[in-house]
Amino acid sequence: METLTYLASGFGVALQWHNLLYALVGVIIGTAVGVLPGIGPMSGVALLIPVTSSLTSGLGPEEAAASAIILLAGVYYGAMYGGSTTSILLNTPGESSSVVTTLDGYQMAKQGRAGSALSIAAIGSFVAGIVSLIGLVFLAKPLSDVALKFGPAEYFSLMVLGLCAVSGLGGKSMTKALIMTVFGLLLATIGMDNVSGVTRFTYEIPDLYQGLEFLTIAVGLFALGEVFKTIWEGESDAKSDIKVGRVLPTKQDLKQSAAPIARGSLLGFFIGVLPGAGATIASFFSYILEEKWSKHPEKFGTGAIEGVAGPESANNAASGGAMIPLLTLGIPGSGTTAILMGALLMYNVQPGPLLFNDHPEIAWGLIASMFIGNVMLLVLNMPLVKVFAKIIETPVRYLLPSIIGISVFGVYAVQVSQFDLYLLIACGLAGYFLSKNDFPLAPLVLGLVLGPMIENNMRRALTTSNGDYMIFLEKPISLAFLIIAVLWITIPLILKMRGKKVIVSEEA
Amino acid sequence: MNKTFDRYGSIIFAIIGVFFIVESTKISTSAYGSQVGPNIFPMGLGILLVLLSLRLFYETLRYTEAPKKETGTYQTYQTKRFVLILLCTILYAILLESLGYVISTFLFLLACFNLIEKGKWWPPVIVAAAFSGGVYFVYVDLLQGTLPGFPTWLGF
Structure with a gap:
């Protein structure tokens, strides 16, 4: 019952008019970011951090942090949704977690069922968002209670596990991911x-x-790197000649997609909770599952609505699930959540088990606002799907330099230093060349965010043990984390050696 | 996969690792009683980075030369355009403080718009002016933020 009281007070925070506005702005910008080629959820959230910090500068520190994180989280799941729009209409996924959606979504669009595909994606995302929220509400408190009992040694090992998980699944080469x-x-x-x-x-x-x-x-790394890539390699001419048509799904569509949505939501949520395995893997697994489950597997790839409903639900549920390790343990499991964590740290809010005790209004306000944000997305997207589809046609001529402009403005506004502008450009170049050569960028950001915490915990643990490194192996929980970490790295290696194909998460 | 890039990359990362190892020995050890000073963590990471780079270098030796993919999506690299825009961005960063936000942003956007695509002269002018002026007005006048204003020699 205690949880419900907290949730109610969370709704109290999220329903304040300015927070409603932030959530609305967040999901709209997020959807636009997801639709626009060249900026994905990660660069979108990163770009908006400085903007939100100036928007919230008039509020008290706690309120500012709550409002900012509400807006940024809105961008995150708005972008997950927007990505599917381009997959369906243009056959070009806006971000990697909607790659699978192109398989059946674009086929449906070619048959004139684009509207149904889009609305099923929206409904699936909505249901998934709610499922992962319920999971978050019930898991948050118990998990953070467990985590409160951890000492520095356990924390150190847990963070090592988080880093290993992300590196083990991140990108094509594990060596490169570990280097990053x-x-x-x-x-x-x-x-x-x-x-x-x-x-x-x-x-x-x-x-x-x-x-x-x-x-x-x-x-x-993310925003400028992407822009440099598009400028150098040329942009794809994204013009859709597909009519959206009837937006509301038919009864038949709904009946066919109900089960895939439910399965996708549950599967996606649990995959999302695992560090490292994010929305991309969730959507792939869901597609495979639906194909196996279906009575007509031959229909997949030719416009089966199950092939849109399942993966789209799964990737949204995964992005909700990914919030759990971030909020309860303070360990981001993906690039985007790492950036969200960086944003919280900028506001002097430390995500982790203490978040629910020290800043309940931020934690529960965010959870409640995700619920409201999901409702907004559904209400907005059903009628506005045609408007969002138009965003794709934004001319690159204006888009690319404007993204550079926003990046420079954002960094300068927060840092007020020219040094950071040079660092920004250098990182843009590094981001382009590294990601072009399969050096994944998400592990780098994760390392950068977790670095100080890992080091602090390591040194605190070593201080209590008088410099004896065995402390990490003597504490049972810590040992368990380290063993899992080693397994996470070695099992894919062994599988690869045996010639098995390993699904990697290219999402970042 | 790009063998050359990976090979040079591994060498550069190894050098970075060695640099951190060597430099971390120069950090003054902590004053209080702990045996683990501020140098242990970066030194350990430096060693790890060197080991991983060696591993990557070793992997590059075993790359099977993949057949050059020229089929299907042939990409036209627009190196000239990229270099020019990069130069503009660097120039923008250098001049931001001395020229002020509005003027430098306007010039930067105008230059880039025209570098990416040539067309009628007036739409880029309007977009660039709206962007630079709009951001400055909203951020400085409405939100009371700080951005470099107009240069003093302009007289306002």
Whole structure:
């Protein structure tokens, strides 16, 4: 019952008029970001951090953090939804988790059923969002209670597990993913050491004392990197000649998709909770599952509505599920949640088990606003689907330089330093070349965000054990985490050696 | 996969790792009683990075040369356009503080709009002016934020 009281007070926060407005703005921008080619959920959220921080500058620190995270989370799940629109109408997925949607969605659109596909995707996303919310409500408190009993050694091992999970599944080469993780952790050590106050790797450069700013690196790697890619490699001419047609699904459509939506939601939620396995993997698994389950597997790939309903529900449920480790354990399981965590840290809010005790209005306000955001998405998207489809036609001529402009504005507005602008451009170039050569960027950001926390916990644990590294193996929970971490890295390696195909998460 | 990039990448990451190892030995050890000072973590990571880079280098030796994919999606690389826009961005970053936000942003956007696509001269001018002026007005006048204003030699 206690949980319900908290949830009610969360709704109290989320229903304040300015938070409703932030949620609305968030989902609209998010949907636009998902539809626009070239910016995915990660760069969208990163780009909007500075904008939200200036929007919320008039509020008190707690309220500002709650409003900002409500807006940013809105962008996140709005983008997950918007990505499916381009998959269905253009056969070009807006982000990697809607790749599977192209298989049947585009076929449906060619048969003149684009409207049904879009609305089923919206309904599926809505149901999935609600399912993952219910899961979040019931799992949040117990999980954070367990996590409160963890000491520094357990935390250290848990974070190692999180990093290993993301690296193990991130991208085509595990070596490269691990290199990026370690590199991110190393970048995080630059600046003032917050245990002893000693400066590290600063070389008397004043700009480095604070450390490299997370926001600058994230915006550079993702937003600028993507823009540079499009400028260099040329843009695809995205013009849709497909008519959306009738928007409401028929009774037959609804009947066929009900079961896939339910299965996709549950599957997606549990996959989303696991660190490393994100929305992309969830949507793939759901598609495979639906094909196996179906009485007419031959229909898949030719416009089966089950092939849209299942994966679309799964990827949305996964993005809701991914909030659980972030909020309860303070460990982001994907690139986008890492960026959300960076945003919370900017507001001096530490995600983790204490979040529910120290800042209940932020934690529960966010949970409640996700519910409201999902309702808004459904209400907005059914009638506005045609409007959103038009966004695709934004001329690149204006889009690309404007994204650079927003990046520069955002970084300068928050940091007020020219050094960060140079760092931004450097990160943009690095982001382009690294991701082009299959060096995944998400592990780097994750390392950068988790770096200081991992180090602190490691040193606290070692201080209590007088420098004895065995402490990580002597505590049973810590040992268990480390064993799982090792398994997570080695099992895919063994499977690969045996010549099995391993599904990797290219989402970031 | 790009063998050359990966090979040079692994060498660069190894150098970065060595750099962090060497430099972390120079960090003054902490003053209080703990045996784990601020140098342990970066040093350990540096060693890991070197090991992983060696592993990547070893992997590049075993790459089977994939047949060059020229079929299907042939991409036209627009290197000239990219370099020019990159230069514009760098110039924009350099001039932002001395020229002020509105003027530098207007010039940057106008240049980039025309670099990406040539067309009628007036729509880019309007979009660039609306963007630079709009952002400045909303952020500085409405939200009371700080952005470099107009240069003083303009007199206003």
